[in-house]
Amino acid sequence: MNTSRLLELYEGPQERCGFILKTGEIVEVVNICPTPTNGFDMRGEDLIRYTPIASASWHTHPGEDSNLSAGDFQSFLNWPELDHYIVGNDGVTRFRVEDGDVYVAS
Numbered sequence: 001m002n003t004s005r006l007l008e009l010y011e012g013p014q015e016r017c018g019f020i021l022k023t024g025e026i027v028e029v030v031n032i033c034p035t036p037t038n039g040f041d042m043r044g045e046d047l048i049r050y051t052p053i054a055s056a057s058w059h060t061h062p063g064e065d066s067n068l069s070a071g072d073f074q075s076f077l078n079w080p081e082l083d084h085y086i087v088g089n090d091g092v093t094r095f096r097v098e099d100g101d102v103y104v105a106s
């Protein structure tokens with residue numbers, strides 16, 4: 001995964017989110033979180049459309065680092081088959097879900 005393409009999406013005051021498809025294509029979906037400057041939620045229709053054909057999710061942390069939040073931890077656990085990228089002001093971090101816990105992927 002070429003993370004420089006994710007860094008290009010690191011702009012704007014609100015968290016941005018989407019998927020990395022198995023083809024390598026990066027798609028962005030609407031962030032419907034009521035507090036989009038500090039969280040993200042995806043529409044059910046986007047989850048249904050993209051999770052079967054995605055290898056990873058991604059979202060941004062405007063003005064913050066790429067450590068996962070408590071909310072990220074819970075949502076990542078719901079999608080253990082995907083990797084999860086967070087784009088922060090320190091760069092891109094990839095997370096994996098394994099045995100009901102979330103780890104930084106090397």
Ligand SMILES: [Zn+2]
Pocket residue numbers: 039059060061068069072086
């Ligand atoms: Zn987050």
